[in-house]
Amino acid sequence: MKKSEKMVHPYIPNSAPKVKAKMLEEIGVKDVDELYEDIPQNLRLKREMDLPQALPSEYALKRHVEKILSKNQTCQDNISFLGGGCWQHYVPAICDEINQRSEFLTAYAGEPYEDHGRFQALFEYESLMAELLDMDVVNVPTYDWCQASSTALRMAARITGRSEVLISDTISRERLLTIRNYCVPVLAVQMVKHCPDTGLVDLDDLRAKMTPDIAGIYFENPSYLGFIEHQGKSISDIVHKNGALSVVGVDPVSLGVIIPPSNYGADIVCGDIQGLGVHMNYGGGQGGFIATRDEERFVMEYPSRLFGITKTSVEGEYGFGDVAYERTSFAVREEGKEFVGTHAALWGITAAVYLSLMGPKGMQELGKTIMQRSQYAMKKLSEIKGVKAPLFDSPHFKEFVVSFKDTRKRVEDINKSLLEQGIFGGKSLSTEFPELGNCALYCVTEVHTKDDIDRLVQALEDCLK
Amino acid sequence: MKYSPKINEVLARSPKVAEVHPLQDVDTAQGALEIMYKLDTFLQEISGMKKFTMQPGGGSSAILAMASIIYAYHESRGEADKRDEIITTIFSHPSDAAAAAVKGYKVITLYQDEDGLPDVEALKKAVSERTAGLLITNPEDTGIFNPKIAEFVDVVHEAGGLCGYDQANANGILGITRANEAGFDLCFFNLHKTFSSPHGCGGPATGALGVTEELITYLPVPIVEFGGDRYYLSYNLLNTIGKVRAFYGVFPAVLRAYSWIMSLGAEGLKEAASVAVLNNNYILEKIKKIRGASAPYAKGRHRIEQVRYSWETLKEETGITTEDVTYRMADFGFHLWSSHHPFIVPEPFTIEPTESYSKDEIDEYLAGLEKIVGEAYEDPDRVKNAPYNSVVHKIDHSTLDDPEKWAITWRAYLKKHKKK
Numbered sequence: 001m002k003k004s005e006k007m008v009h010p011y012i013p014n015s016a017p018k019v020k021a022k023m024l025e026e027i028g029v030k031d032v033d034e035l036y037e038d039i040p041q042n043l044r045l046k047r048e049m050d051l052p053q054a055l056p057s058e059y060a061l062k063r064h065v066e067k068i069l070s071k072n073q074t075c076q077d078n079i080s081f082l083g084g085g086c087w088q089h090y091v092p093a094i095c096d097e098i099n100q101r102s103e104f105l106t107a108y109a110g111e112p113y114e115d116h117g118r119f120q121a122l123f124e125y126e127s128l129m130a131e132l133l134d135m136d137v138v139n140v141p142t143y144d145w146c147q148a149s150s151t152a153l154r155m156a157a158r159i160t161g162r163s164e165v166l167i168s169d170t171i172s173r174e175r176l177l178t179i180r181n182y183c184v185p186v187l188a189v190q191m192v193k194h195c196p197d198t199g200l201v202d203l204d205d206l207r208a209k210m211t212p213d214i215a216g217i218y219f220e221n222p223s224y225l226g227f228i229e230h231q232g233k234s235i236s237d238i239v240h241k242n243g244a245l246s247v248v249g250v251d252p253v254s255l256g257v258i259i260p261p262s263n264y265g266a267d268i269v270c271g272d273i274q275g276l277g278v279h280m281n282y283g284g285g286q287g288g289f290i291a292t293r294d295e296e297r298f299v300m301e302y303p304s305r306l307f308g309i310t311k312t313s314v315e316g317e318y319g320f321g322d323v324a325y326e327r328t329s330f331a332v333r334e335e336g337k338e339f340v341g342t343h344a345a346l347w348g349i350t351a352a353v354y355l356s357l358m359g360p361k362g363m364q365e366l367g368k369t370i371m372q373r374s375q376y377a378m379k380k381l382s383e384i385k386g387v388k389a390p391l392f393d394s395p396h397f398k399e400f401v402v403s404f405k406d407t408r409k410r411v412e413d414i415n416k417s418l419l420e421q422g423i424f425g426g427k428s429l430s431t432e433f434p435e436l437g438n439c440a441l442y443c444v445t446e447v448h449t450k451d452d453i454d455r456l457v458q459a460l461e462d463c464l465k
Numbered sequence: 466m467k468y469s470p471k472i473n474e475v476l477a478r479s480p481k482v483a484e485v486h487p488l489q490d491v492d493t494a495q496g497a498l499e500i501m502y503k504l505d506t507f508l509q510e511i512s513g514m515k516k517f518t519m520q521p522g523g524g525s526s527a528i529l530a531m532a533s534i535i536y537a538y539h540e541s542r543g544e545a546d547k548r549d550e551i552i553t554t555i556f557s558h559p560s561d562a563a564a565a566a567v568k569g570y571k572v573i574t575l576y577q578d579e580d581g582l583p584d585v586e587a588l589k590k591a592v593s594e595r596t597a598g599l600l601i602t603n604p605e606d607t608g609i610f611n612p613k614i615a616e617f618v619d620v621v622h623e624a625g626g627l628c629g630y631d632q633a634n635a636n637g638i639l640g641i642t643r644a645n646e647a648g649f650d651l652c653f654f655n656l657h658k659t660f661s662s663p664h665g666c667g668g669p670a671t672g673a674l675g676v677t678e679e680l681i682t683y684l685p686v687p688i689v690e691f692g693g694d695r696y697y698l699s700y701n702l703l704n705t706i707g708k709v710r711a712f713y714g715v716f717p718a719v720l721r722a723y724s725w726i727m728s729l730g731a732e733g734l735k736e737a738a739s740v741a742v743l744n745n746n747y748i749l750e751k752i753k754k755i756r757g758a759s760a761p762y763a764k765g766r767h768r769i770e771q772v773r774y775s776w777e778t779l780k781e782e783t784g785i786t787t788e789d790v791t792y793r794m795a796d797f798g799f800h801l802w803s804s805h806h807p808f809i810v811p812e813p814f815t816i817e818p819t820e821s822y823s824k825d826e827i828d829e830y831l832a833g834l835e836k837i838v839g840e841a842y843e844d845p846d847r848v849k850n851a852p853y854n855s856v857v858h859k860i861d862h863s864t865l866d867d868p869e870k871w872a873i874t875w876r877a878y879l880k881k882h883k884k885k
């Protein structure tokens with residue numbers, strides 16, 4: 001400890017020797033080491049940890065970290081057509097301004113009284129999402145879409161008292177792996193086939209698998225593979241007739257132009273808010289939402305915090321607090337609904353900023369722009385010899401499968417060529433959906449200009465010549 | 466809650482972080498992978514575990530991953546059906562119990578003895594051929610380090626279970642004691658609690674999960690590996706539980722933790738821990754002298770990084786509860802946390818200063834508590850009717866638990882309360 005006592009670091013104000021001595025005196029010990037009396041000697045680390053030389057100089061630290069980060073290439077310096085669960089949308093400057101404010105950024109587990117803003121901002125988030133989704137209950141965000149879909153299915157099972165769930169087999173592999181791990185061994189997971197031509201849920205297969213044990217079906221719209229599932233009403237009718245629930249994953253960015261799942265029978269809706277004003281962050285920008293109707297049997301099955309609005313002792317003043325806290329694991333441990341903890345609240349606040357900036361018209365314009373640009377991209381790509389886009393004969397939103405089956409090059413090689421041109425090609429589907437053949441999942445959003453798309457087309461033409 | 470250095474925020478907001486897509490060719494994301502890989506090696510040294518994943522999106526997600534690995538481990542040995550119990554303790558985080566239950570486990574909770582520690586004899590009675598594992602926090606929320614922790618691990622190992630160490634909060638023990646020496650098979654750190662990444666009102670966050678050599682193949686995919694000249698993502702894990710979160714975790718949190726450790730180094734980490742303990746024991750010493758307050762358990766001993774105190778006497782003598790004090794503290798711009806439920810300690814309040822607050826700030830906080838206690842004895846209504854200076858007045862909680870009245874969104878509020 002002698003050596004440590006010399007260490008004075010700006011992050012540790014009381015490491016200043018005089019202050020430390022004063023505090024030790026007040027406690028009545030000579031050395032900090034005496035405070036560790038309860039840790040047995042045989043459990044002590046008797047050497048200094050083997051870590052790199054410290055960089056207490058802020059400048060040295062900045063140089064060091066920036067040097068490593070400079071090895072990253074970005075979607076800003078290149079043109080990226082990657083999607084598949086993380087999307088490049090424009091992030092309005094105000095989103096970063098608000099989520100960098102220390103009142104939100106560094107706030108921890110405050111109470112409504114000293115952290116009023118956290119409660120109100122997340123209530124506003126819930127309210128804005130509710131408008132977009134046309135549902136009355138939305139949770140404080142969970143980790144991501146993977147978790148939101150997993151929890152939505154566990155909720156469906158608890159609500160129906162059943163033990164098996166169906167999942168449309170065009171779901172992303174990541175979400176499927178997460179759902180499987182989250183359901184095993186409590187729930188059984190079974191896949192529902194899709195129609196090979198359109199990608200849509202195979203209704204005959206769904207009917208055949210609709211046994212009395214089925215708690216619900218989970219499908220996505222727009223799907224992971226980009227096509228729009230227009231049979232939502234029929235799917236919901238089939239499951240409802242069997243006393244099961246319709247659970248739908250949706251890209252909230254699409255809801256300015258596509259009707260929300262609640263309008264075609266969805267009971268639980270989930271998805272990701274990263275597209276609503278959050279940077280990609282190498283996959284760190286994800287946040288999951290879950291929405292339902294305002295019925296006690298649904299609300300009481302959420303594991304998440306639900307911030308509600310209420311009155312205060314002052315007439316006309318609004319206050320905020322936890323709704324039905326007793327259902328959470330914070331209140332009743334393993335008797336609670338799943339678990340709650342630190343999830344993705346800051347991205348919820350960010351999404352609230354984004355939605356309030358965009359408004360209904362902005363979301364509509366955004367959706368239209370994405371539709372137009374992705375249509376243009378599909379059209380131009382299909383003009384390339386051997387290339388088919390989209391693979392599925394259905395309308396699409398912002399993502400679509402491009403088939404290179406009739407070219408002589410593998411997607412992996414095509415993407416290497418594109419990379420040399422400063423273009424990140426779509427995600428190869430060879431591992432996730434080998435049955436589709438030599439295909440890639442492309443994503444076109446409002447950030448892609450006509451020039452960007454034309455450059456992609458030109459680069460592909462050159463590469464496939 | 467500790468200081469989140471602004472320089473780390475500047476770095477995390479760089480386009481080299483913000484504008485990177487997780488599915489980019491790994492050759493274009495070498496910087497991100499290098500940071501993830503190196504943080505893994507740092508955490509290995511700090512814990513003694515052999516491999517870390519940054520995938521879990523928070524501490525509870527890491528606990529769920531631990532419970533999932535425990536399940537997959539027994540499944541691979543054909544014992545998953547038989548081993549259906551997880552043991553935890555009442556002062557461990559609620560998620561240690563709750564996430565285990567998500568995996569279908571029956572949860573056995575050990576209670577504290579008169580010293581505030583879980584009883585090793587009770588553990589011996591609890592273990593059996595049905596034991597899948599132990600999920601335990603240490604130090605627990607009482608701030609008392611369990612000196613018999615290695616014996617706990619031995620007892621569970623002998624019964625055939627695995628042991629997961631909840632080190633979400635390792636603020637007081639960095640460089641002092643490690644999961645490995647206590648014999649644990651798994652452990653996790655909250656990068657947002659111990660390693661300075663900001664809490665963001667409750668995430669995004671990272672529960673960095675580490676395992677022993679034997680359990681590496683059970684980790685969620687992918688893990689970051691180094692091939693001598695480049696970093697890559699490996700999906701090749703034989704027994705993997707699959708995934709617990711999208712992609713590879715919250716990279717900005719990983720970057721901030723990396724930067725924090727690089728700024729402090731081995732000596733600085735240990736200094737951060739020991740000053741966190743110094744600050745905590747300074748507060749303990751002062752609070753013991755405040756009328757109406759007490760620090761149950763471990764009388765005359767010191768604590769690690771936090772203490773769960775009690776206002777039991779204050780309540781008996783004045784009628785003022787923890788909740789009342791909490792509301793009054795808001796008037797002075799202070800936050801006072803009670804504890805997780807159930808309230809084992811009567812009228813609990815829990816204080817953890819970390820290494821970040823200066824002595825002056827700590828003294829100011831203590832002065833706030835002293836003032837309120839003074840009011841409680843002289844003019845209890847002053848405390849009862851607080852807050853006065855907060856942005857909001859006393860909240861009516863009755864509507865929040867009533868399905869007819871609760872309103873989780875504005876549109877629900879309009880439907881229920883503004884009938885047209």
